[in-house]
Amino acid sequence: MAASSPANVHAPARIDLDRCIHCGLCLYACPTFRELGLEMDSPRGRIYQMVQVAGGSAPVGPSYIEHIGLCLACRACESACPSGVSYGRLIEGARAQIEAQCHRALPVRLLRNFLFNHLVLSPALLSIAGVLIYIYQATGLQRLTRATGILKLFGKLGKLERLTPHAEWPFFFRHIGKTFPAEGQRRYKVGFLAGCIANVCFARLNEATVRVLQKNGCEVVVPDGQGCCGALHAHVGQLEKARELARRNIDVFLAGDYDVILNNAGGCGSTLKEYPELLANDPAYAEKARQFRARLMDVNEFLAGIELNPAMGRIDEMVTYQDSCHLAHGQKVRSAPRKLLGEVPGLKLREMRLSDQCCGSAGVYNIVQHEMAMAVLEKKMEDVNATGATLIAASNTGCMLQLEAGVRIHGHGQRVLHVIQILDEAYRKAR
Ligand code: SF4
Ligand code: SF4
Incomplete structure (x- = not known):
C-alpha cells in the first residue's frame, strides 16, 4: 500500500523511510537495543518493519505494535544517524498508523x-x-x-x-491571564506557555521561570486561552488532535506582540517547534505556524543567548546535567543549559556518562512500558550516582518526575531541579 493512499494517510512517509541506508550506526545510541540486543528493537530494525508494512509485506499486527510501542521516541538515533533520517517523524507516523488501524479493547x-x-x-x-x-x-x-x-x-x-507526581498547591492556573512586570528596565516582552499538567505538578517551576525572566528584564505575559501543546497526542499518534491544539496556541500567542514565546519543558518545546510541519498541509495555518515558530524558544536557549543578570548568590554543590531527549536530540539544544549552570557562583558541573541517553520517562512511556522504563532508569541512576553530584539538573518536567523516582529507588538523596529553578535559587540567595 502506498504511503500516500487514503487508507494510509497516517503512516511513515516513503521519502523518510528511503533515507535509511541500513548502516547501523544508530544501534548503540538506542536504549532499547542496548537493553535487549534485538535488531527488531533497534532504530534500523523498526525502520525495516515500517518499510515492510508500507510495502504491504507485513501487517499492522501485534508484532509491529509491540516493537513500535517499545520505542521511547527519544530520537537519540536521529543524533547518531549520518544519513539525516527524521526518525521522530517516522515514529509519529507509525503510531498514527497504528492508532488509525488497530482496534483497542x-x-x-x-x-x-x-x-x-x-x-x-x-x-x-x-x-x-x-x-x-x-x-x-x-x-x-x-x-x-x-x-x-x-x-x-x-x-x-x-x-x-x-x-506519582507531586501536586503543588496552589496551582499555576491562578496565574493564567496575568502579566508580570520586568524588574528594572524592560528589555523583552515574553509570552510564556505554561503547559497543561505542569500547572498542577510543576507550579513552582513555572513560578521560578517567571521570576528568573523578570530578573532578566522580561515582562512576562501568561496569556489566557493557551493550553496543552499536543506533544502527548502527537507521540501516541493522535495527530489530528495535536493539530487542533496547535491551532489554538498559535491563535493565542500570535495575538500578542511578544518579542519571544518561551516554554520550559524540552518535550513540549520539541512539538511546539514542529508546528510548521504538523500544519504544513493546512492552508489557513501553515504560514501562522511558521510565524509562531520564528518567535519560539526554550527558556534555556533564550537566557543563554542574552546578557544574564549576574546578581546571584552561591550554591556550593556538585551538579550533573541530564539532557532532555527532545531538547538535545529534537531541538539540538545542548550547550545552553550547561552555560547557564556555569553562570551560578560555586556550582560545579560534573558530566555523567551518556548524559543524552533517555532516563526512561518519555511522556507516558514509563506508565505503558513500565518494565523497560525502569530498566533504563536503573542504568541512568548508575551513571548519576557515579558522578557524586548532590544535585541533578534537568530541562524537562517528565525527566524530573522520572529522576525523582530514580533517586527514591536507586539514589543517594540527590535533589532534582530544573536548570531554571537552580538559577532562581541563586537569585534568591543574593537577596
Ligand atoms: S527513538 Fe530512541 S528508543 Fe526509539 S529507536 Fe530511536 S534511539 Fe531507539
Ligand atoms: S537510521 Fe540512520 S544510522 Fe540508523 S541504520 Fe538508518 S541510516 Fe544508519
Missing part, C-alpha cells in the same frame, strides 16, 4: 479518551485530579502506603504509584 479506548481528550485539556479536571493527589500526599497517606509496603498487593498499579 473498550476499557483501553475509554481510558485513552479520558486522558488525552478530557483530562489534559481541562483545567477543571486537572485541578480536581491535582487536589486528590495533594490530599493523598499532604495527609501522609502516601508516606504510609509506601512505608507499609501495602502497594505490593496492587501489582502493576502499586509499582506505578512510585511515579
Whole structure:
C-alpha cells in the first residue's frame, strides 16, 4: 500500500523511510537495543518493519505494535544517524498508523479518551485530579502506603504509584491571564506557555521561570486561552488532535506582540517547534505556524543567548546535567543549559556518562512500558550516582518526575531541579 493512499494517510512517509541506508550506526545510541540486543528493537530494525508494512509485506499486527510501542521516541538515533533520517517523524507516523488501524479493547479506548481528550485539556479536571493527589500526599497517606509496603498487593498499579507526581498547591492556573512586570528596565516582552499538567505538578517551576525572566528584564505575559501543546497526542499518534491544539496556541500567542514565546519543558518545546510541519498541509495555518515558530524558544536557549543578570548568590554543590531527549536530540539544544549552570557562583558541573541517553520517562512511556522504563532508569541512576553530584539538573518536567523516582529507588538523596529553578535559587540567595 502506498504511503500516500487514503487508507494510509497516517503512516511513515516513503521519502523518510528511503533515507535509511541500513548502516547501523544508530544501534548503540538506542536504549532499547542496548537493553535487549534485538535488531527488531533497534532504530534500523523498526525502520525495516515500517518499510515492510508500507510495502504491504507485513501487517499492522501485534508484532509491529509491540516493537513500535517499545520505542521511547527519544530520537537519540536521529543524533547518531549520518544519513539525516527524521526518525521522530517516522515514529509519529507509525503510531498514527497504528492508532488509525488497530482496534483497542473498550476499557483501553475509554481510558485513552479520558486522558488525552478530557483530562489534559481541562483545567477543571486537572485541578480536581491535582487536589486528590495533594490530599493523598499532604495527609501522609502516601508516606504510609509506601512505608507499609501495602502497594505490593496492587501489582502493576502499586509499582506505578512510585511515579506519582507531586501536586503543588496552589496551582499555576491562578496565574493564567496575568502579566508580570520586568524588574528594572524592560528589555523583552515574553509570552510564556505554561503547559497543561505542569500547572498542577510543576507550579513552582513555572513560578521560578517567571521570576528568573523578570530578573532578566522580561515582562512576562501568561496569556489566557493557551493550553496543552499536543506533544502527548502527537507521540501516541493522535495527530489530528495535536493539530487542533496547535491551532489554538498559535491563535493565542500570535495575538500578542511578544518579542519571544518561551516554554520550559524540552518535550513540549520539541512539538511546539514542529508546528510548521504538523500544519504544513493546512492552508489557513501553515504560514501562522511558521510565524509562531520564528518567535519560539526554550527558556534555556533564550537566557543563554542574552546578557544574564549576574546578581546571584552561591550554591556550593556538585551538579550533573541530564539532557532532555527532545531538547538535545529534537531541538539540538545542548550547550545552553550547561552555560547557564556555569553562570551560578560555586556550582560545579560534573558530566555523567551518556548524559543524552533517555532516563526512561518519555511522556507516558514509563506508565505503558513500565518494565523497560525502569530498566533504563536503573542504568541512568548508575551513571548519576557515579558522578557524586548532590544535585541533578534537568530541562524537562517528565525527566524530573522520572529522576525523582530514580533517586527514591536507586539514589543517594540527590535533589532534582530544573536548570531554571537552580538559577532562581541563586537569585534568591543574593537577596
Ligand atoms: S527513538 Fe530512541 S528508543 Fe526509539 S529507536 Fe530511536 S534511539 Fe531507539
Ligand atoms: S537510521 Fe540512520 S544510522 Fe540508523 S541504520 Fe538508518 S541510516 Fe544508519
